[in-house]
Amino acid sequence: MARHLKPLVQRWSSRVFSVEVDGAPLYFGIREKLRGPTALPAVFTRLQKEDRCYSLLVCSRDRIRGDRFHWELRDKLLKDLPPGSDVATMSSFLPDEKGSLVKGYFFKSRAEDSPLIEGILSDLEHSDPVLVCSYSQSEDCQQWTQSLWSHAEKNQMKFYVVPSEAPKHHPSALNMINSDVFYSLDEACDVLKKCGDIIPETLSVLRMLPSRVDARRKPDFPVIVIEGLDATGKTTLTEFLRDTLGATLLRSPPQCLSTWRARFDREPPIIRRAFYAVSNYITAEQICQAGAKSPVIVDRFWHSTAAYAIATAVTGPVSNLPHDGSEVYCWPSDLLQPSLVVLLTLDPEERTRRLRNRGLMKTDEEQALDHNKLFRDRVEEAYRRIIGPVCITVDASPSADLVLQQVLLLIRAKCHL
Numbered sequence: 358m359a360r361h362l363k364p365l366v367q368r369w370s371s372r373v374f375s376v377e378v379d380g381a382p383l384y385f386g387i388r389e390k391l392r393g394p395t396a397l398p399a400v401f402t403r404l405q406k407e408d409r410c411y412s413l414l415v416c417s418r419d420r421i422r423g424d425r426f427h428w429e430l431r432d433k434l435l436k437d438l439p440p441g442s443d444v445a446t447m448s449s450f451l452p453d454e455k456g457s458l459v460k461g462y463f464f465k466s467r468a469e470d471s472p473l474i475e476g477i478l479s480d481l482e483h484s485d486p487v488l489v490c491s492y493s494q495s496e497d498c499q500q501w502t503q504s505l506w507s508h509a510e511k512n513q514m515k516f517y518v519v520p521s522e523a524p525k526h527h528p529s530a531l532n533m534i535n536s537d538v539f540y541s542l543d544e545a546c547d548v549l550k551k552c553g554d555i556i557p558e559t560l561s562v563l564r565m566l567p568s569r570v571d572a573r574r575k576p577d578f579p580v581i582v583i584e585g586l587d588a589t590g591k592t593t594l595t596e597f598l599r600d601t602l603g604a605t606l607l608r609s610p611p612q613c614l615s616t617w618r619a620r621f622d623r624e625p626p627i628i629r630r631a632f633y634a635v636s637n638y639i640t641a642e643q644i645c646q647a648g649a650k651s652p653v654i655v656d657r658f659w660h661s662t663a664a665y666a667i668a669t670a671v672t673g674p675v676s677n678l679p680h681d682g683s684e685v686y687c688w689p690s691d692l693l694q695p696s697l698v699v700l701l702t703l704d705p706e707e708r709t710r711r712l713r714n715r716g717l718m719k720t721d722e723e724q725a726l727d728h729n730k731l732f733r734d735r736v737e738e739a740y741r742r743i744i745g746p747v748c749i750t751v752d753a754s755p756s757a758d759l760v761l762q763q764v765l766l767l768i769r770a771k772c773h774l
């Protein structure tokens with residue numbers, strides 16, 4: 358067994374395992390010994406008598422390569438495994454221990470497919486940074502056991518599968534800082550620099566950063582950011598505001614990064630989010646320059662970067678988000694703070710109607726937004742929880758002109774324009 362896996366395995370039985378079923382996590386734990394009969398965790402109750410299960414956890418020393426491998430592994434499993442394997446995202450973590458989350462996949466197999474599957478897993482285990490487990494059930498189907506494979510050791514380690522309490526917040530929160538959300542330019546740049554050899558476009562993005570970044574510098578004129586889910590009317594409002602106030606209109610990511618954006622949208626979260634984080638600092642520099650001459654309106658900024666990242670990393674209901682007041686919602690100390698952030702909100706029916714009228718559905722994330730009410734709720738709640746600056750919510754359902762008047766009132770009150 359690789360040396361870096363040893364500490365992980367030493368505390369294996371203290372770990373909790375989480376499998377995503379129907380868009381929310383289900384948990385189970387493991388025990389070396391059983392003191393009495395125990396209930397079956399929900400993950401295992403829907404399985405047939407002859408089913409077996411497997412899990413793969415990606416445990417790479419290099420978190421960027423590990424996340425990329427995890428990202429690509431899903432497609433490999435979907436291609437190589439027999440149909441009906443129901444590949445689900447899974448993770449394993451030590452309760453309340455930051456940084457302890459490892460990500461992977463969980464799937465089932467019929468008994469007759471096991472030799473094929475075990476062949477695939479054995480190859481993966483030898484060539485890639487994965488920990489493999491198989492799960493089998495007792496004759497009476499009342500108890501499941503987990504076997505932790507280890508190709509260097511002859512004996513598999515066996516554990517009983519037991520129910521586990523759900524943690525207070527989604528386990529992704531344990532690894533969120535500087536993996537899903539970045540709180541300094543240096544942390545985000547560090548990720549992009551490290552993947553320069555696998556994604557040459559990162560070097561072009563980094564070249565867009567000014568040579569001396571002082572992204573905290575406040576310009577003379579007010580800076581007003583407009584945020585909200587897709588189709589809430591940000592483009593319409595920001596263009597009106599530009600014309601009415603004689604302002605400069607900017608967006609994050611800025612126009613100069615548009616060639617590379619789609620490339621980063623195809624990458625795993627750590628790389629994709631680092632790209633959006635860096636793009637905010639490039640926009641901040643543009644804000645400083647424009648803000649010396651006129652008010653600046655910005656279409657999306659750090660609120661969007663953080664809220665979408667947090668809401669994607671977490672699954673299930675809004676209560677699974679990191680708690681209000683958590684450090685994950687804090688504005689980066691090295692990034693310019695706008696004078697005012699307005700969050701446009703819209704009821705789901707009207708938003709869908711506007712999306713349809715516009716006739717455009719873009720990223721997978723936007724499609725997920727449309728299909729997934731829980732995701733929308735998480736994004737909006739994450740927007741609201743961000744502090745330093747907070748956002749002020751404006752109902753975007755009245756006519757475009759009324760929304761403009763409402764926001765102008767806010768700007769006059771808060772920015773003395």
Ligand SMILES: Nc1ncnc2c1ncn2[C@@H]1O[C@H](COP(=O)(O)OP(=O)(O)O)[C@@H](O)[C@H]1O
Nearest residue numbers: 587588589590591592593711715755756757760
């Ligand atoms: N207040 C409004 N009332 C009705 N329709 C609107 C309003 N604001 C925008 N729209 C329309 O809704 C659609 C989405 O607006 P858009 O400004 O592109 O949103 P976003 O930039 O937030 O994605 C567009 O077709 C736009 O014309």
Ligand SMILES: Nc1ccn([C@@H]2O[C@H](COP(=O)(O)OP(=O)(O)O)[C@@H](O)[C@H]2O)c(=O)n1
Nearest residue numbers: 587588609610633657658659661662665722
């Ligand atoms: N400042 C920003 C802007 C967008 N984004 C990401 O980009 C997606 C939406 O941006 P978009 O530009 O397509 O949205 P619209 O301008 O169409 O409203 C979100 O899903 C975010 O993940 C971000 O992370 N940070």
